Every structure is written in structure tokens, then in C-alpha cells.
Amino acid sequence: MVRTERSKVMVNGIWKNLPLHLQGNRVTVNAQGDALVLQTDFKLSIFYLRSGAIQVIVPSQYSNRICGMCGNFNHETEDDFKIPDGYLVQDTHVLGQSMCGEPTLLSVCTDAEEQKYASEVYCGILTSRQGLFSTCSSVLNADSFFRSCMFDMCTTHGDPAALCNAIEAFSATCDKVGISVLAWRNTTFCPVACGPHSHYNSCTSGCPKTCSSQDATGSCGICEERCECDDGFMLSGGACVLAEDCGCWANGQHYLIRETFMEGECEQQCQCLGNGKIQCSPTSCKTDEVCMVKDGVLGCFPSSPVTCSAYGDPHYITFDGKAYSFWGTCNYTIAKTCGATDTQFTITARNEGQNNSATSSLNSVALDMEGLHIVIGKNKQVYANGGQVRLPAKFGSSVSVFQSGPYAQVNTNFGLRLLFGNARLFVQVDERYRGVLCGLCGTYSGSQFDDFLTPEGNTVANPHEFARSWKTNDSDWTCSNGSPDPPECHPDLEDDAYTKCSELFEDAFKECHWFVPPQIYVSSCVSDYCISKGDKAQLCTSLEDYVSACEIAEVFLPDWRNHTLCFADPLPTEDPTPTPSAASCPWSCDFDQDECDWEQLIQDSFDWTRWSGSTPSNFTGPAGDHTTGSGYYMYIEGDSVFYGDSARIMSPVCHTTGKQCLSFWFHMYGMANAMLLNLYIFENNRASKIWSRTNNQGNSWYQGQVEIKPQHPFQIIIEGIRGSNPRSDVSIDDVSIMHGACDHLSAEDLDLTTLAPHPSTPNLNDPHPNCSMNCDFESDICSWTQMVTDVFDWTRHKGSTPTSMTGPSSDHTTGSGFYMYIEGDSAVHGDTARLLSAECADPQPQCLQFWYHMYGSSWTMGLSIYLLKHGNVAKEVWRMREDQGNMWHLARVDLRPDVKFQVIFEGRRGSSARSDVAIDDVSLHRGACSDLPNQVAPPSVPLPPAATMPQPAPIQTAEIPNTSASCGISCDFDRDICAWTQLATDVFDWTRHRGSTPTSMSGPSSDHTTGSGFYMYIEGDSAVHGDTARLLSAECADPQPQCLQFWYHMYGSSWTMGLSVYLLQYGNVAKEVWRMREDQGNMWHLARVDLRPDVKFQVIFEGRRGSSARSDVAIDDVSLHRGACSEITFSDTYGNSDSIRENNMMKSNEEVAKKESWKARDDKITARQRRSLLFRERSRA
Structure with a gap:
């Protein structure tokens, strides 16, 4: 990157125009305002301003692993001035000189290797006067390409791909100046890998066949080196396709046939129908989503707000994380929209003097927007357009104000949130305001360099000058701009302040360190402690400033006072069980005056x-x-x-x-x-x-x-x-x-109502007949159950997890079996999933053994083990956090119960979706873990056989099997929904319908039975992402093997839409026996599911709304047949309409049988679903 060039950068000696994507989008370079910005997929960012300033941001995993002018990033400033030879210097000039000098090639080759790679067989071919490139190298200076080639060959230890890349780069540059170098590659030296349906031609002429003019490659010269399509194929978006599979172009972007994309400000969703035809329909983002480009795709993405805060005397942290202090007592602009946005707003705050000192604190905050002026005072009283309002209050459909703990909170539907209370202000905005804000909270540009931007558009260095420039006219408020210099602090007091404020680095606050770095708050704590002359109350307020910032970041530190100087001792008393008083229990409350500090x-x-x-x-x-x-x-x-x-x-x-x-x-x-x-x-x-x-x-x-x-x-x-x-x-x-x-x-x-797991049959081979914990998850999850008090559920899975670069690629037991894991994509940061064992009635020392896998880049992902006694007292006995590498690890945990007990596995979703935590081969052994042999084979526990669903053979001549006469489950929905009922505990209902569904490009166009009858479906327009609708059958009193047969239709572009079948027994224990997800094409599919009930049972059809309204899932022609599906023959002949209701005869021919699509799982119903079913059953009772 060159300071004078704003539109291009040099890569390996070649100028490249911006924006630039390198190494498969692992490195991107683009221009942002006055800066060139380089970003990598491992979170390295470099901002290079026209002024010559540079900012480097490195991820935390490089802590204490870097060196240079920016220090070593070990969170200690004392050893930052290390020169390359390892000595610590004090003079910055000496430091700079040690890092300077003529550019040199950092060779990692031996002398022999350098001679080898410099020969004309390798990199020397670029500079040879008699070689293939001699004509070009006489015009272009090939030295930089030679040096790059040598460096790459040395660092890759002679990788042929590095040599090919260097030669290809020089050859392309030669082509640009009109010098073609022919026949430098062949089938063994630097061969070209062409895509599907294409082949390499070293000398092809003329223009290739294309789907449209926009697919043209540029030049159509004579004897060009390139890949060309096979006969019958043509170019579409750089790939070779058949004519009927040609894609579409829109706004310079190519889309594959059937690919969907957003247009404008996400007000239209379009789909490529092929051959340049595009169909669009109106859409919009949800209130918690933002229309933006992410990973090169325009779409509606969950909002990731940034926070600006003001606290203390006061201290400010901008949206981009720049910290500074300012002691003025006037009215100042905190944040305002300074660019083009749909909604314009201004936030101002009054500061007031503190106890006749030179410091100040926040007095009130105001929000101004068109037609609305809201003021929040320090006593949390709220005024709107001059009059006091009672909370909660709403102003139209866009703004609401309410009490939220110690804060008065303002929420909006345009991406702005305010919290003000206890002299603390938090302002949150989402991505739509990136680069269009100004004020004391900075510009939200992604860089701190331009945070001190004045109203005149100048960037200043001094925080006092910057803050003073944002003073607003306020004739009702007497004020001063304060001193530009911080108050002096006696060295002894300052040392004491650092000692006490450094408690923020201790374990009591450790859970929050990653989300809110404590260094800034330690500095502000020291300042406030000095100003207060060492006041303990002020120290606790400063520590509480950090705790408040953690809570805004959704990290809760409930017992931080117990581990600091702020711990409040119980009142002295001679009574060992004192009567509660207003002082010791200050929370008796009738809520008439306020919330009494709740x-x-x-x-x-x-x-x-x-x-x-x-x-x-x-x-x-x-x-x-x-x-x-x-x-x-x-x-x-x-x-x-x-x-x-x-x-x-x-x-x-x-x-x-x-x-x-x-x-x-x-x-x-x-x-x-x-x-x-x-x-x-x-x-x-x-x-x-x-x-x-x-x-x-x-x-x-x-x-x-x-x-x-x-x-x-x-x-x-x-x-x-x-x-x-x-x-x-x-x-x-x-x-x-x-x-x-x-x-x-x-x-x-x-009586405290508790949820007990359903009793399971003891495993006779288990060394603990009363402790059914052993499980390898191959057939099901044994006697383990999903807890209802968590946020999401564990998943039984085989093979690799869906999220890349996280989770195992196979189970631990056999390499091809099942394991349990938590899916990071289905939860948010901090969510937990808990798996509960059956009760163990053997209160002796035990050793819990299991294998775990924790691989992923997410911080704070975790796995914990709890020992649960007395039904509700859980104690953490083992914990693991962060990435542990892409491998299975053995763990053994000593348990010392004194009563009956249970075990809980708790998985915690970390800071990103790469949080897949897995467990396998769980076993419980009597005695201490130290008594076990060093190598314990994975547990081999006899498990009940999994439900099997062999594909039915299409037999045309056999009779229709008897349906279960006592089970009114069979239904074609043409007259009504028969004995099926809508569950009241779901979010929305199934709909009985005929013809096409209202939503375009989703759902069937007719029923399956006759083409003109009725079917049941879920309407995606009437729900939001993740909502479920459940249809419950009548009770069947025939506890024998049964075959449930039905037809389903799942057509639409929505992700995560789904259909599940549950077997409900004992009134409240539901087990998922079949599942289908995503688009299955615009057709009806046949499914058959084996049911093996052991008591009276019911069936539940659950439809799940996906990520968009195109989630219309439909079912039709449901029937139940006695016996296993593999043992039953089905006819393709239909009876009369009356017999259809009872027998529900289904079409079956060879073509349909080939299209069957079904999938069985033995996972338990999700926690929320199970809770709903339990509540339904209890309320019925």
C-alpha cells in the first residue's frame, strides 16, 4: 500500500485495482474514506491513512506472539521496547533504528537451496536472457517477481505451486503490455485445473459460446491460453453449463439458476429463473435485522449493535473504542446523524459539577428527532415535548421508554437504544449508522483515527479541544468547559489507586474480560480514586462502572462484591438467626413509590x-x-x-x-x-x-x-x-x-413441581443396576433426557457437524457412529444446553468417564459437569473452556455423592457459531478414578435397537393392510380434520386448504388425493422464524408395532423450514421418530415411519416456519397400519371416498417409490416442546 495511491495496491510486484480479494477471500483490501483498509479472515486489520498514520488491529490469539514497533501485545507496557536481538531499550530512537534498514529478503533457505531455486530450472527462468521470458524481461523489470519467487520457494520448501504462481503472475503482466509468452506450461509442469465440463487449450482462438454478452471473457484473440467449455456447454458466470441452466445477471453480479438475492435496501427478494429471467417480490427486514452486505451478500442479517458509554467524572468510550476524559459542565452533543439516513436524531447530555471539585458528571440526557423531544433526568423522570410522562410510554410505533433496572431505557425500531441512570449513559446503534455519526461518541467508522472529528470537519488530537467543539447553546444551563488538564494525584495515592483498581483484573471479573477489556476501566478508576482522595465508596462505584458495562454486553457478575473491598459484611448481632430488618433485608416492597432497589x-x-x-x-x-x-x-x-x-x-x-x-x-x-x-x-x-x-x-x-x-x-x-x-x-x-x-x-x-425424567429399563450389563448412565449414543440417547430449564438442546449426530472449522468429523466409538453435540448456529452467545442423567441410587464414590471434543475459534464456549442432589441442588464438579484442538479427549471426574444423585452435562455456546462442543462414550464406574486402569476402552453398552424404516417395495397386486381400527388417525382431510386436533401450546395452527397456498413460490398447487380436494399446511406469512404448529392425533389403544404412512410437500426457498413426527406416550413423553428439513421440490413425497409403542399413544405432526415466508409445509392422506412397514404391502388402487377416510389407501408405484425421501432420528423432543406438552397434560388433569 502506497500513501499516494488510493485506488490500487501492489501485490507481489503487480498493481491491483481496488476492491481486492486475495487467497479465496481470506484477504481483502478496499478504500474506506481517507484510509486503505486491509482485513484478513483471522481478524488482522490494517488502516493506512493518507496522512501517513497507520493502525494495526490483531486478534487476541497473537498475545505475546508478535514484536515490532507496536510492541509484543502481552498486556504489559514495560517490555514493549524490545529490539530484534531481544534487548530492552528505553530510547524510542534506538528502537526505531533497530527496526529500520534497507529491505532485505528474509531467507529461510540454505545456500545450496538458494542456488537451486535461482537456477533457470526454477525462478531464474524469469530473468534469463535466453529463456522463454527473455523478450518480456528485456522490457519489464523482472527483479521483483524473481525475489517474490525466491521467497515463496524458500518458505514453502520448493512447493511447485509457488513457482507456478510466480511465473503465472509475470506472464499475465507481460500479456498486459502486449508481449505473449507461449507454451511455458504443459500437462506436467504447472498444468491448469479447469472446472467441470471444460478442458485446457494452450492455443485456442475466437470467442467462446456464452449465455449472454455479460458472460464474455473479454478478448477473443488468436491462439490464447485458456480453459474452454466442452461441446454442448457454454459460459455462464465463469462456469460451463447447459443452455437450459444459464443463469442471470443483475447489477453486475451473476446468479445461478434458482439462486435468490436481495435488491435495493432489501425491499425486494428476487430469484433467477434462468436464461436471464428474474422474478422479484416485495419483502422487508424484521425489526431486529439490518439490511447490509455481509461476506459479499446483500441481505437481512441479525443486528450487531455497538455501544458508546459515558460514566464517572465523566469518562467516554466511543463506538470505535477510543477512551478519553473531559471535565466540562455544559450541554454537549453525544451523538448525532451527520450523513444520509432514513431517520435523523441528535442525543445531547448536560454535565454538572461535582462537590465543588474540578470534575463533573452526567445530569440529564435528551433525544431529539422529528416531532419528538425526550429528556431523561438523573432521577429517571422522563419528559416528552415539555410534559412529564409516566412509564412505560410509547410514542407512535417507533419509540418506547420504560424502566429497566437502574436505567430509564429508550428503545426504537430504527436501530437506536439509550440507557441512562446512576450517572451512566449507554448509547447503542446498529450497522445502518456506520460512518454517518458524529459527536462525543465518535464517527463509528471502524477506526479510532477519525473519532475526534469536530463539527467543522477537522480531526484534532486533544480531547479537551474535541469535546469543547461539541458544546451546544443552552441558555438555561450555567456552565464551564472545565480544565484541559487532569487533576494531579500524589504518587502514594496513585500507587494505592492502581493496587485497588487492579482488582478488575482478578477472577471475580474474569468472565467479562473478553467482552469488555478492563484496562480502560482501571485507568478511569485510578483517576476517580485520586480525585476522591481515596474514597472507598468511589472505588466501588468505579468497579460498578465496569460491572454495568459487562451487563450491557450481557455478561452477569452477580457476586463480584463478595470478592472485593466492596463486600458488605452482615450486621453484627448476638442472635445467630436475626429477624430480618429494613437494614439487613432492604427489599420488602409494595411498589407504590418505586421498585425498592429490585x-x-x-x-x-x-x-x-x-x-x-x-x-x-x-x-x-x-x-x-x-x-x-x-x-x-x-x-x-x-x-x-x-x-x-x-x-x-x-x-x-x-x-x-x-x-x-x-x-x-x-x-x-x-x-x-x-x-x-x-x-x-x-x-x-x-x-x-x-x-x-x-x-x-x-x-x-x-x-x-x-x-x-x-x-x-x-x-x-x-x-x-x-x-x-x-x-x-x-x-x-x-x-x-x-x-x-x-x-x-x-x-x-x-410442593415444588419438578420435572423428573421418564423411568427407563435398567441395563442388566451395567455395573450399576440403579445407575443407567452408560451410553455411546449409537442407537438413541439411552436414559439421558434434555432438560427444560435451558435455552436449547443437545443434538444426536453422526459425521461432521454442519458448521465449518468446528466440531468433530466423526464419533469417538467407531468413527462412523453417533455422538451428542451442541450446534452453535442454533443459539446465541452464552446460551446453554443441558443433558440430564437418570437417577443413581448408589451413593458411593463414583468415577464418571467420558470423551469430549471442543474445537472451534469461538471464545467462552464451554462444557461443564454438575452433580445434582436432592432434586434441585447442583454443584459444578468439572469444567473446560475454549478450543482444545480438533481431537477427542478423555476425561474422568470423581463424584462423591452421599445420597441419590443425577449428572448434568452443560454445553455453553461461545462468542461465535464455531462453538460445537461434543461428548461420546459416557460411563459410570464404582470407586475412585485413580482405581481405574490407565486405558479404559470405550464403553460397550447393550442398547435397544434403533427404529428402522426400510424402503417399501412397490407391489401392485397385494391387498391393502388393515388399519388400526381403534385408532382414528387415518384422514385425507377432504371433509374435515377427522379426529386430529390443534395443540393449544404451540405458536400458530395448521390450516385446512384446497388449491394453491397464498404465498407465491411455496406450498403445493393442489392436494395429493384427487388434485381437487383438501390438505393441511402451515402458512409461513402468519408466523416468524422458528415458530411451530402442532397437530395431535386421537389416542390409539393398540400398543403394537405400527406403520404410519403419509404424503408431504415441502417447497420454498426458506432455510430451516421443517416437518417432524413425534410419538407421544404416557401423556407427556414425546419422541421424535422422523424429520425432514429444507426445500424438497415442488412435488408430493411418500413417507412411512415405523412406530413401536409399548402403551397407548398419540402422534404429533409438527411444522416449523423457516427463515422466510416461503415455508409452506403440507401433509395429506395420513394412515396408520398394524405391523412393521417392511412387512406390509401397499396397493396403488383407491377405494371410494368413504373407505378412504378409514383405510386411506395410498398411491404407490415404482416411480414414486424412487422419489421417497424420509429420515429417522431418535433425538428427544426439544426442551420448549416438551415443556409445552407437559403443561398441556397437567392443565388437562
């Missing part, structure tokens, strides 16, 4: 709302509070969230121990299934459920009481979960705690 947890899906009067939704929620009928209470609003979303509120710390009675009033009224109210005690960094209620309890307030016996300081968490529809308003009021036992504790309050 905090909203950021890790949940939405927030509790403080409210008075009736809730906004009809037929749900209370009409008034419990205390007076006219006061306030807390509730969750079902309208604004989705099924299963949770809201959590946490009490302040209570320091009393011993027996206590927690009392509260609750209201649960509404038609929704699966709405929940849970209470947890949070003690010793562990949360345990102590009380739970589900579903409608009637339109009244009820008192709840729970006896607790904490041994340490504790907090209470109250969790509300939204049910199957918006009528899910759960409310609480009048929370208090009293010393001693509860006086009127009901039997219902004593």
Missing part, C-alpha cells in the same frame, strides 16, 4: 413493568394492585413478547440466615397455556427454584409463602414466563420477609 436482569428476554390499574390487554391481568386497589404492582405484559420469553427481577442482598418466611401476593389470570411464575433463591452464586405456579389461577390476588433457610447472604429472583398467547399477564405485589416459620403455609406451597 433490579431487572439483563440476561432475560424482556422486563417486568411497574403499573397501576388494569393491564392494557383484555381478559388477563388484575384490575388494580393488591395493597390498596389504587396503587402500583409489578407485572409482565404478554403483548410485546413471544411464547416462552422470560422476565426476571432480582432483590437486593439480604444478610440474614436461618429459617425465614418469604411472603408475597400474586395474580395469574388469562387463557394462555404455559404461563409461569417462578421464585428462586440465589445463594453462593447458585440459583435454586423454591416456588412455582403455572397457568390460569383465576381473576384474584393470592398469597404465596415460602420457607427458606439460607446459610449465607442471598437474593431472591422472581421470574415470569409468557405463555402460548398474549393473555399471559402475571403480576406480583407486597413482597416481604419475616423471621421464623410461615404461619399459614399451604400444602401447595410446600
Whole structure:
């Protein structure tokens, strides 16, 4: 990169125009404003400005592995001035001289190798005066190509590809100046690898056949070296295709036939129909998505907001991470749109002086946009267009303001979010504002170089000059711009400040270090500690500044105070079990004045709302509070969230121990299934459920009481979960705690509902007849179950995982079998999946042995083992974090239970999708792990045979088998949906329909039975990504092997749309027995599934809406037949319409049989689905 060149760079001596993609897009170079930007797939970034400034960003894995003028990146500044010979110097001039000198080739060859590669057989061919390139090298200087060739040959130890690349680069340059070098390659020396349906020709003439003029290669000269298409094929987008497979061109971009793409600002989704024909339809991004180009593709992608923060006295961190301090007490522009965007806004903040000192802090924040002016004061009072408003409040469809823990929060639908409280301000914006912002939060350009941009468009170096330039006119606010110099600090006090503030580097904050680097907060902590003359309260406020930033980054550090100087000791008392008081348990609350320091947890899906009067939704929620009928209470609003979303509120710390009675009033009224109210005690960094209620309890307030016996300081968490529809308003009021036992504790309050795994048959070969934990996952997941309290589920899988560069390529047992893993693509950062064992009734020392695989570039991915006792007390006994290499590792964990116990495997999704954690070959052995032999073979556990579904042979003449007469499952849906019912616990319903579905390019055009009848389908337009609709059969009282037969249609461009079949037994245990995903073509397919029930059973058809509205999944002609599918013959003859309903005779011929597409899995139903089924069954009971 040359400073004077903005449109091209030199690569291996050759000028290349920008934008540039090298090594298969592993390296990209482009111009961004005043800078040239080089980026790599391993997260190295170089910004080179016209002024000569350079910024280098390296990923964390290079910590302490680099050297040079930028230091060694070991987080210690003392040894940054190391010269190449390893000596540490103090003089920057000496450092610079040591890194300088004439450019030299860093040879890694021996003298003999250099002589070899410099010969005319290798790199010397480029400079030889008698060689093939002599004509060209006499015109072009080949020295740079020669040096590059030598360097590549040395570093690759003579790789022929390196030599070919160097010669090819020089040959191409020669061609550009009109000098062609012929016949320098052949079939053995640097052969050309041509694509499918093409071949190499060293001397071809004329223009190749193309699908369109845009597919032309450029020149059509005489005797050119290139690949040419085979006979009958032509060029389309650089590939050779048949005429009927020609693609399309749009805006200079080539698309394959049937490929879809976005246009404009993602307002159109188009598909290439072939031969240049393109069909487009209107579309738009969802509210949590942004239209942008990612990996070269324009589309709707999940938003990844960036945060600017202001805190302390005050300190600022820009969107691009530049930290500075400024002590002015005026009104300043924090952030504003300075470029072309759909929505224009300005955020300003007033600073006020602090205790007659030279410092300041935030007083209030204002948001200005067209027609709306919102002001938030430091007491969290909110004003809109001059008048005070009560929270929560909405302004049109685009802006809402509500209380969120210690903050007043502003949410918008145009990619902006504000949180202000306790003199802390967080401003978040998404990618649509990249490069169009200015103000104290910087430019959000991806570089810190231009963050100090003034309103006049100048970039300055001094933070005081920069911040002062953004002062706004405010006649109502007396102010000064503050001192440009920070207050002085006595050396002894400064040393003490560094010691105390460096607690941020300790383990109490370690979980957050990757997400929020602590160095900036240590510096601001030292500054504030000095200004406060060593005040302990100020120290704790500074540490809390870091904790608050971690919470915004969705990293929760609940017990950080317990490991710092900020730990609050229990009040001294002679009573070992003191009566709770306002001082020791400061959280008894009727919510009439405020939330009494109860905090909203950021890790949940939405927030509790403080409210008075009736809730906004009809037929749900209370009409008034419990205390007076006219006061306030807390509730969750079902309208604004989705099924299963949770809201959590946490009490302040209570320091009393011993027996206590927690009392509260609750209201649960509404038609929704699966709405929940849970209470947890949070003690010793562990949360345990102590009380739970589900579903409608009637339109009244009820008192709840729970006896607790904490041994340490504790907090209470109250969790509300939204049910199957918006009528899910759960409310609480009048929370208090009293010393001693509860006086009127009901039997219902004593019973904590827990989910127990379904009992399984003991394995007789297991050394523990009461401990069925051994499993190699080859046939199923044995007696392990998916827990319902996690976020997503483990997956049973074979072969490589779908995400590249993560996960195993095969299982551990045989190399071709199954294992369990968590799929990073299906979750977000920090989500956990838990696998629960059956209960073991052998309370002796045990050794848990398993193999695990943790490979991927994601930070914080993890695997943990918990020992679960007493049904709800879980203790972590083993943990592994981060990438452990692409291999299986053996682990053994000593367990020392004293009662019956269970084991939990918990997988944690890390910072990216490359987080596939896997386990295999789990076994439990009596005794200590040290007693086991060093090499323990993988467990060989007899497992029940997997369900088999052999492909049915098409037999034309046999009779139709008897269907299960007592099971009203057979249906062609032409008259109604027979004995099938819509499950109330899903998100939307199946639809009975005839003809084409409303959504274009998705769904069938007619039913399967007659072509003019009815079928069942799910409409993608009526749901969002991931929503499911479930159809439940009548109960079948014929527990024998059965064959379920049906026809399905899955046509559409949506990813992750799906159809699953579940076998439901015991009323609440559902097992997935068949699954199909993605587009299967515009046709009906036949499926047959073996069912092996051992009790009465039901069948569930579950349709899943994919990533777009083109997700219409359909079923038709369902029938159930007694016996295994492989033992039944099927006829292709249809009976009359009456017999179809009972016998559901299906077409079957050789052509259809060849097109059958089905897949069986033994994985359990997902956690949320199982929970829904359990709630349905409990409510029915």
C-alpha cells in the first residue's frame, strides 16, 4: 500500500485495482474514506491513512506472539521496547533504528537451496536472457517477481505451486503490455485445473459460446491460453453449463439458476429463473435485522449493535473504542446523524459539577428527532415535548421508554437504544449508522483515527479541544468547559489507586474480560480514586462502572462484591438467626413509590413493568394492585413478547440466615397455556427454584409463602414466563420477609413441581443396576433426557457437524457412529444446553468417564459437569473452556455423592457459531478414578435397537393392510380434520386448504388425493422464524408395532423450514421418530415411519416456519397400519371416498417409490416442546 495511491495496491510486484480479494477471500483490501483498509479472515486489520498514520488491529490469539514497533501485545507496557536481538531499550530512537534498514529478503533457505531455486530450472527462468521470458524481461523489470519467487520457494520448501504462481503472475503482466509468452506450461509442469465440463487449450482462438454478452471473457484473440467449455456447454458466470441452466445477471453480479438475492435496501427478494429471467417480490427486514452486505451478500442479517458509554467524572468510550476524559459542565452533543439516513436524531447530555471539585458528571440526557423531544433526568423522570410522562410510554410505533433496572431505557425500531441512570449513559446503534455519526461518541467508522472529528470537519488530537467543539447553546444551563488538564494525584495515592483498581483484573471479573477489556476501566478508576482522595465508596462505584458495562454486553457478575473491598459484611448481632430488618433485608416492597432497589436482569428476554390499574390487554391481568386497589404492582405484559420469553427481577442482598418466611401476593389470570411464575433463591452464586405456579389461577390476588433457610447472604429472583398467547399477564405485589416459620403455609406451597425424567429399563450389563448412565449414543440417547430449564438442546449426530472449522468429523466409538453435540448456529452467545442423567441410587464414590471434543475459534464456549442432589441442588464438579484442538479427549471426574444423585452435562455456546462442543462414550464406574486402569476402552453398552424404516417395495397386486381400527388417525382431510386436533401450546395452527397456498413460490398447487380436494399446511406469512404448529392425533389403544404412512410437500426457498413426527406416550413423553428439513421440490413425497409403542399413544405432526415466508409445509392422506412397514404391502388402487377416510389407501408405484425421501432420528423432543406438552397434560388433569 502506497500513501499516494488510493485506488490500487501492489501485490507481489503487480498493481491491483481496488476492491481486492486475495487467497479465496481470506484477504481483502478496499478504500474506506481517507484510509486503505486491509482485513484478513483471522481478524488482522490494517488502516493506512493518507496522512501517513497507520493502525494495526490483531486478534487476541497473537498475545505475546508478535514484536515490532507496536510492541509484543502481552498486556504489559514495560517490555514493549524490545529490539530484534531481544534487548530492552528505553530510547524510542534506538528502537526505531533497530527496526529500520534497507529491505532485505528474509531467507529461510540454505545456500545450496538458494542456488537451486535461482537456477533457470526454477525462478531464474524469469530473468534469463535466453529463456522463454527473455523478450518480456528485456522490457519489464523482472527483479521483483524473481525475489517474490525466491521467497515463496524458500518458505514453502520448493512447493511447485509457488513457482507456478510466480511465473503465472509475470506472464499475465507481460500479456498486459502486449508481449505473449507461449507454451511455458504443459500437462506436467504447472498444468491448469479447469472446472467441470471444460478442458485446457494452450492455443485456442475466437470467442467462446456464452449465455449472454455479460458472460464474455473479454478478448477473443488468436491462439490464447485458456480453459474452454466442452461441446454442448457454454459460459455462464465463469462456469460451463447447459443452455437450459444459464443463469442471470443483475447489477453486475451473476446468479445461478434458482439462486435468490436481495435488491435495493432489501425491499425486494428476487430469484433467477434462468436464461436471464428474474422474478422479484416485495419483502422487508424484521425489526431486529439490518439490511447490509455481509461476506459479499446483500441481505437481512441479525443486528450487531455497538455501544458508546459515558460514566464517572465523566469518562467516554466511543463506538470505535477510543477512551478519553473531559471535565466540562455544559450541554454537549453525544451523538448525532451527520450523513444520509432514513431517520435523523441528535442525543445531547448536560454535565454538572461535582462537590465543588474540578470534575463533573452526567445530569440529564435528551433525544431529539422529528416531532419528538425526550429528556431523561438523573432521577429517571422522563419528559416528552415539555410534559412529564409516566412509564412505560410509547410514542407512535417507533419509540418506547420504560424502566429497566437502574436505567430509564429508550428503545426504537430504527436501530437506536439509550440507557441512562446512576450517572451512566449507554448509547447503542446498529450497522445502518456506520460512518454517518458524529459527536462525543465518535464517527463509528471502524477506526479510532477519525473519532475526534469536530463539527467543522477537522480531526484534532486533544480531547479537551474535541469535546469543547461539541458544546451546544443552552441558555438555561450555567456552565464551564472545565480544565484541559487532569487533576494531579500524589504518587502514594496513585500507587494505592492502581493496587485497588487492579482488582478488575482478578477472577471475580474474569468472565467479562473478553467482552469488555478492563484496562480502560482501571485507568478511569485510578483517576476517580485520586480525585476522591481515596474514597472507598468511589472505588466501588468505579468497579460498578465496569460491572454495568459487562451487563450491557450481557455478561452477569452477580457476586463480584463478595470478592472485593466492596463486600458488605452482615450486621453484627448476638442472635445467630436475626429477624430480618429494613437494614439487613432492604427489599420488602409494595411498589407504590418505586421498585425498592429490585433490579431487572439483563440476561432475560424482556422486563417486568411497574403499573397501576388494569393491564392494557383484555381478559388477563388484575384490575388494580393488591395493597390498596389504587396503587402500583409489578407485572409482565404478554403483548410485546413471544411464547416462552422470560422476565426476571432480582432483590437486593439480604444478610440474614436461618429459617425465614418469604411472603408475597400474586395474580395469574388469562387463557394462555404455559404461563409461569417462578421464585428462586440465589445463594453462593447458585440459583435454586423454591416456588412455582403455572397457568390460569383465576381473576384474584393470592398469597404465596415460602420457607427458606439460607446459610449465607442471598437474593431472591422472581421470574415470569409468557405463555402460548398474549393473555399471559402475571403480576406480583407486597413482597416481604419475616423471621421464623410461615404461619399459614399451604400444602401447595410446600410442593415444588419438578420435572423428573421418564423411568427407563435398567441395563442388566451395567455395573450399576440403579445407575443407567452408560451410553455411546449409537442407537438413541439411552436414559439421558434434555432438560427444560435451558435455552436449547443437545443434538444426536453422526459425521461432521454442519458448521465449518468446528466440531468433530466423526464419533469417538467407531468413527462412523453417533455422538451428542451442541450446534452453535442454533443459539446465541452464552446460551446453554443441558443433558440430564437418570437417577443413581448408589451413593458411593463414583468415577464418571467420558470423551469430549471442543474445537472451534469461538471464545467462552464451554462444557461443564454438575452433580445434582436432592432434586434441585447442583454443584459444578468439572469444567473446560475454549478450543482444545480438533481431537477427542478423555476425561474422568470423581463424584462423591452421599445420597441419590443425577449428572448434568452443560454445553455453553461461545462468542461465535464455531462453538460445537461434543461428548461420546459416557460411563459410570464404582470407586475412585485413580482405581481405574490407565486405558479404559470405550464403553460397550447393550442398547435397544434403533427404529428402522426400510424402503417399501412397490407391489401392485397385494391387498391393502388393515388399519388400526381403534385408532382414528387415518384422514385425507377432504371433509374435515377427522379426529386430529390443534395443540393449544404451540405458536400458530395448521390450516385446512384446497388449491394453491397464498404465498407465491411455496406450498403445493393442489392436494395429493384427487388434485381437487383438501390438505393441511402451515402458512409461513402468519408466523416468524422458528415458530411451530402442532397437530395431535386421537389416542390409539393398540400398543403394537405400527406403520404410519403419509404424503408431504415441502417447497420454498426458506432455510430451516421443517416437518417432524413425534410419538407421544404416557401423556407427556414425546419422541421424535422422523424429520425432514429444507426445500424438497415442488412435488408430493411418500413417507412411512415405523412406530413401536409399548402403551397407548398419540402422534404429533409438527411444522416449523423457516427463515422466510416461503415455508409452506403440507401433509395429506395420513394412515396408520398394524405391523412393521417392511412387512406390509401397499396397493396403488383407491377405494371410494368413504373407505378412504378409514383405510386411506395410498398411491404407490415404482416411480414414486424412487422419489421417497424420509429420515429417522431418535433425538428427544426439544426442551420448549416438551415443556409445552407437559403443561398441556397437567392443565388437562
